[in-house]
Amino acid sequence: MFTIPNILSFLRLLLVPVFLVLIVLAQDGYALLVLVVSSITDYLDGILARRLNQVSRLGQLLDPAADRLFIFAALIGLAVRGVIPWWLVAVIVGRDVMLLALGITLANFGYGPLPVHHLGKVATFCLFYALPILMIGQAFPAAAWITAPIGWAFALWGAFLYWWAGFIYLAETIRLVRIPRVDAQSESDTLGR
Incomplete structure (x- = not known):
């Protein structure tokens, strides 16, 4: 530890x-x-x-x-x-709330967390750059003319890709929970052998 x-x-x-x-x-x-x-x-x-x-x-x-x-x-x-507007906060936090619900659903059906999709990684990358770039414009107002459009481009692409990946996770969760419990149990038994 x-x-x-x-x-x-x-x-x-x-x-x-x-x-x-x-x-x-x-x-x-x-x-x-x-x-x-x-x-x-x-x-x-x-x-x-x-x-x-x-x-x-x-x-x-x-x-x-x-x-x-x-x-x-x-x-x-x-x-x-x-x-930044509160709607952007709601968009990003809302997707994470959805993923939390999907994780609980998967756990209730005996599945672990889904593997991270590359779109989710790209979205996180975009958000990781968007927010500091916007902060640079706040810390150094003379740079805001360049940091604002770049920061907003990263933020909007990040939010879009965040949800795109979220819908992929949603589709995969639906696919997994639709597998009949007997098949899921026999599949896990087969994998364990």
Whole structure:
């Protein structure tokens, strides 16, 4: 549990509320600095986990949780300040609520989480860039003429791809839960042998 990669992931989780407070208080330069530190620790925990052979289930859960929390913190902080509209927050959070419901449904039918689709990764990538780029325009208003269109392009593409991937997850969940329970049980028995 207390491996170097997991400690770095815990550090990232601890930085989320600091990041949120800095955004809400319009301390965008400091918020960007926290984001840079978080990005470096994110990069390092992945490399160290592989190089030190310390890949763990806990680390596999902490890393995406920290990523999601940073996105949510940025969304909420920027929406509170009026930098982004609340509808964008609702679009992105709504998709994650849908995925939570799908995960519960899959668990009730005896399935684990679905594998991450490449569209979901691309969408997260877009959102990871959109929000800091928009923050750069807030921290350095002279750059807003270039950061605003680029940030919004990433944000809108990210939201679109986020939902596209969400519909793929929805279709796969529907397909799995329609498999008769007997077939699903015999399939899992066959896989276990």
